Amino acid sequence: MAEALARIDAALAQYARMGITLVQDGGAGPSEIALLSEAARRGRLSLDVVAYRLVLPVGSPIPEDLAPGPYAGRFRVGGVKVILDGAPQGKTAFLSRPYHVPPPGAAADYRGYPATAAEDLRRTMVQVMSRGIPLLAHANGDAAEDMLLDAVRAARQETGAHSPVVMIHAQTIREDQIAQLAGLGVTPSFFVGHTFFWGDWHREQTLGFPRSENISPLRWSLDHAVPFTLHNDSPIVPPDIVRTLWSAATRRTRTGDILG
Numbered sequence: 001m002a003e004a005l006a007r008i009d010a011a012l013a014q015y016a017r018m019g020i021t022l023v024q025d026g027g028a029g030p031s032e033i034a035l036l037s038e039a040a041r042r043g044r045l046s047l048d049v050v051a052y053r054l055v056l057p058v059g060s061p062i063p064e065d066l067a068p069g070p071y072a073g074r075f076r077v078g079g080v081k082v083i084l085d086g087a088p089q090g091k092t093a094f095l096s097r098p099y100h101v102p103p104p105g106a107a108a109d110y111r112g113y114p115a116t117a118a119e120d121l122r123r124t125m126v127q128v129m130s131r132g133i134p135l136l137a138h139a140n141g142d143a144a145e146d147m148l149l150d151a152v153r154a155a156r157q158e159t160g161a162h163s164p165v166v167m168i169h170a171q172t173i174r175e176d177q178i179a180q181l182a183g184l185g186v187t188p189s190f191f192v193g194h195t196f197f198w199g200d201w202h203r204e205q206t207l208g209f210p211r212s213e214n215i216s217p218l219r220w221s222l223d224h225a226v227p228f229t230l231h232n233d234s235p236i237v238p239p240d241i242v243r244t245l246w247s248a249a250t251r252r253t254r255t256g257d258i259l260g
Contacts, residue, residue, distance in 0.1 A: 001038070008039050012046045018239050025051040026136055026168065026233075027081045040073030048074050052081040052136050059120030062127050068134060079134030079164075082124055083115050085144035088171050088206045088215075089198045093141035095172060100208030111143065118147050125155035125165075134164040136189075140171045149177060152184050169233070171215055172207065178220045189229040192216040192248045193237045199253030213260040218248055 015023050025032060028051040039045050053066055068079050086092025091103045095111040102110040128135045139145045145167065152165055162185050167173070170188040181188060194202070194216060203212040214220075221228045230248060232239045251259045 004035055005039055005042070005044055008035070008044065009046070012049075015047060015239050019241060020047070020239055022048045022050070024078070024231075025049065027054040027083070027138075028052060029054055029056075033077065036075050040075035043073060045074040050076050050078040052079050052134075053077060054081045054083075055124055057120065058082045058116035059123040062124070062131070062133065066133065079136065080124075080128060081136045081138070081168075082121065083138040084121065084147055085112060085115050085139060085141050088140050089194070089201055091206060093171065094144040094147075095141040096143045096146065096174075097211075099206055100211075101205045112141055114144060114147060118150065121147060121151040122154050125151045126158055129155045129159040129161040129163050132161065132163045134166075136166045136168050138168045140169045142172045142174050142177065145170065145173050145177055149180055149184060149186070152186055156184065166229075168231070170228075172211070173217060173220075174214075175217070175220045175224075178217065178224050178226055181221075181226045182224065187227060187229065188221060189231050190216045190218060190248075191233050192218065192230050193232060193244055194247075195251045195259050196243070196247045196253060197237055199251075199259050200255050200257065203253070203257065203259065215259060216248075217260075219260075 033051055033053065036049055036051055048071060055062060062080060066077060068077050070076060085094035091099055091112065093112050094114045098109045098111045102108060137148050139148045148167060156162060165186045167186055167188045169191045171191060171194060173188065202215055203209060218228060230244050232244055253259060
């Protein structure tokens with residue numbers, strides 16, 4: 001326990017050095033939530049921390065004791081998290097059209113794959129809507145994003161409820177999908193650092209031209225009056241808010257190219 005608490009101290013200190021005062025654990029299991037609760041009880045949290053309980057497998061019952069609420073000792077549970085697909089840089093995001101260059105051994109029409117079945121996602125969505133639980137949904141590929149929009153639409157119709165849903169990453173979302181978000185009450189949170197860290201790879205390997213030009217399409221969100229947020233997805237990239245804003249504004253890749 002002492003070692004685990006020390007690691008939390010070190011992590012929060014790193015976030016504080018970057019000017020961040022609220023930290024999100026966007027996919028916590030029962031053990032992580034228990035550890036953070038104990039750290040809060042001992043007064044060890046130097047920053048506010050909100051955790052989202054990972055639903056594994058998607059479609060399984062959400063614990064009855066999951067109760068998003070106010071902070072206690074600078075910690076709270078914010079809701080649940082589901083994962084719909086993988087990552088475009090690893091060519092595991094679920095796309096509607098094939099990858100520009102498929103992985104070794106894959107067919108020419110390879111377009112990634114979903115991490116869950118559509119019916120399981122709908123079942124989870126109905127649970128969270130019925131109970132008013134906020135949900136974060138990891139969806140990188142536009143085919144996964146279609147799954148999410150379909151599930152939200154079906155659950156809202158079935159339950160009549162409108163608990164918050166956030167589309168995490170939204171890397172390859174299409175403009176026709178952006179246009180649907182406001183009506184469904186879904187907020188995209190863009191992992192816009194991709195334009196710098198993997199922009200060249202997306203242009204040459206994963207999406208090609210012109211799809212890579214439209215990765216993390218903040219402009220489309222503004223055009224359609226869809227509020228959005230940005231995130232770092234640490235430790236995939238460092239928790240650097242300034243670089244995130246720079247990536248959003250300049251869209252420069254590591255080689256100096258500009259995507260879109």
